[in-house]
Amino acid sequence: MAVDGGATKTVALLFDEKNFKIKGIGLAGSSNFTIIGVSKAEENLRKAIKEAEGDKADKAVFCLAGIGDSAEDTKRGEEMVRRIFPNAQVYNDGVGAYRATNLFEDGGVFAPGTGSVAFYQKNGELHRVGGWSWIFGDEGSASWIAKTAITYATRVVDGIEEKSELPHAVEEYFKLPFREAVIKLSKEQDKRFIASFAVIVDELAQKGDPLALRVMKEASEYITKMINRLKKEGGRVSVIGGVMNSRIIRYEISSLGVSIFYSYQAVIGGLILAGVKMRFEERDILAKELTQMVYNLPEEELKNYLFINIKSKYSET
Numbered sequence: 001m002a003v004d005g006g007a008t009k010t011v012a013l014l015f016d017e018k019n020f021k022i023k024g025i026g027l028a029g030s031s032n033f034t035i036i037g038v039s040k041a042e043e044n045l046r047k048a049i050k051e052a053e054g055d056k057a058d059k060a061v062f063c064l065a066g067i068g069d070s071a072e073d074t075k076r077g078e079e080m081v082r083r084i085f086p087n088a089q090v091y092n093d094g095v096g097a098y099r100a101t102n103l104f105e106d107g108g109v110f111a112p113g114t115g116s117v118a119f120y121q122k123n124g125e126l127h128r129v130g131g132w133s134w135i136f137g138d139e140g141s142a143s144w145i146a147k148t149a150i151t152y153a154t155r156v157v158d159g160i161e162e163k164s165e166l167p168h169a170v171e172e173y174f175k176l177p178f179r180e181a182v183i184k185l186s187k188e189q190d191k192r193f194i195a196s197f198a199v200i201v202d203e204l205a206q207k208g209d210p211l212a213l214r215v216m217k218e219a220s221e222y223i224t225k226m227i228n229r230l231k232k233e234g235g236r237v238s239v240i241g242g243v244m245n246s247r248i249i250r251y252e253i254s255s256l257g258v259s260i261f262y263s264y265q266a267v268i269g270g271l272i273l274a275g276v277k278m279r280f281e282e283r284d285i286l287a288k289e290l291t292q293m294v295y296n297l298p299e300e301e302l303k304n305y306l307f308i309n310i311k312s313k314y315s316e317t
Contacts, residue, residue, distance in 0.1 A: 001057035001085075002270025005031030005045060005064040006093050007114035007192055008142075008242065011267040012048035013290070014057060017276050022286070025293050026051030027264075030114075030192055033080060034066040034073055042080050049084065060088040061270040063096025065115070068128075089273060094119045095126065096269030101238035101261055103272060103280065108230030110223065113241035113263050114195045116141035118226055120233045129229065134191055140222040142198035142243055143191050145215055149201040150194075152211045154182060164211035169200050202246045219243070220252035227256050240266055261287065264294050 002013045010031040014024035026048035033041035045062075049055065067077045067090055078090050094111055098119045101109045108120035110130075115138040117131030134143045153170050155161035157178060167178050174181040174197075185194055204212035223239065230237045240261035243249060250260060265287045272278065278286070 001049070001052065001054040001060040002096075002267050002274060003031075003045065003049065003054070003060065003062045003064075004093055004096050004264075004267035004270060005041070005048075005062065006263070007032040007035055007065055008195065009263070010044050010048040011264050012045075012052040012054050013267045013271065014052045014054050015271050015276065020278075020282070022289055022293065023056075024052040024054070025290070026054065027294075032065040033077055034069060035191055038076060038080050042084065045080075045084055054085075057085075059274055060085045061091065061096075061274045062088050063091045063093045063266070063270050063273070065093045068092040069131075091270075091273060092128075093266065094128065094131070096273065097240050097266040098126065098269065099272040100266045100269035100283070101240055101259065102236060103278070103283065105235060106233075107235030108227075108233060108237040110140075110226045110230060110237075110239050111241045111266070112140040112142070112219075112223060112239070112243040114142050114192055116144070116226075116241070116243075118230060120230050121235070122233050127233075130226065140219045140226065140243065141241075142195035145201050145219050145243070146194045146197040148218065149197065149212060149215045150182065150185070152215065153178070156211065162210055165204055165209050166201075166211055169204060170197070173197055173200050198243070199245075202248065205248055213248075216246065216248045217252070220249050223249065223253055224256065227253065227258055262291070265290060 004011045007030050010028045012026040013022060016023050028044040028048035030036050031041040031045045062081045064077055066073045068074055081088050081090050094117045097111045098109045106121045110118040115134055118129040120127050130137055138144050149166055150170060152161060153166035156164050156167050170181050171178050201212050201215055205216040227237055238259040238261060242263040244260050244262060268286055
């Protein structure tokens with residue numbers, strides 16, 4: 001069993017290594033225990049694992065956000081996992097993303113999801129770049145896109161920025177008058193909830209809203225800079241995460257020669273860390289099979305956990 005858990009969603013995968021086949025998949029909310037607490041994170045982990053029938057597994061790898069952030073966080077996360085699966089291996093979710101995209105070859109991966117972090121491997125050794133938290137970092141991520149868009153919306157209300165639909169979109173999405181919405185979000189600091197607004201920002205940008213488009217372009221610029229930073233270390237570079245659902249961002253980085261993966265595909269990295277041997281061609285087959293299985297899940301689950309625009313999910317290859 002492989003489990004990938006971040007700030008937005010948890011994906012559990014039961015895999016038949018002998019026949020090289022996915023046997024079950026489970027999806028649940030965040031398992032980032034540093035944000036939502038250990039109790040809720042463990043609940044979501046168990047939910048995803050139950051849906052995947054992961055209790056049938058004889059070995060497991062958990063790749064979780066928060067692992068490696070500090071010694072205390074790592075201890076808390078490992079203790080939580082041991083209660084679920086005593087002999088499991090535990091890694092940071094960025095490590096899982098790296099293995100899913102680059103297997104064991106040297107190269108780099110940037111993962112802009114709810115937050116953002118990058119890893120590169122050089123001479124067989126992994127190095128972390130970014131991941132400085134959403135107050136000081138997480139640039140290019142969904143939380144950064146949403147937070148920046150809301151900041152720009154306050155400028156529109158104050159009359160110091162050009163006209164934009166962002167203030168109205170904030171009111172409509174968060175179902176509060178603009179000032180009350182901003183104050184409530186500031187007090188509660190629900191990273192996942194705020195990040196979910198990034199989908200709306202992207203939709204407005206696609207319709208030509210100038211400020212929303214500026215935000216998406218700025219996110220693309222940072223992602224481009226990070227890709228170029230990783231390229232300096234050599235090897236293939238990939239990008240994986242929910243932000244890659246944006247057509248604008250995919251277009252902006254299309255000339256950089258990187259492979260693009262979606263957030264749920266990171267769970268494949270857990271299989272590789274568990275010892276499942278595969279070539280890139282076999283990884284690609286698994287990624288396609290996983291995509292088909294994910295889109296067969298109830299639409300409400302996709303909306304809640306993957307921030308996917310359901311109307312356009314089949315509109316592109």
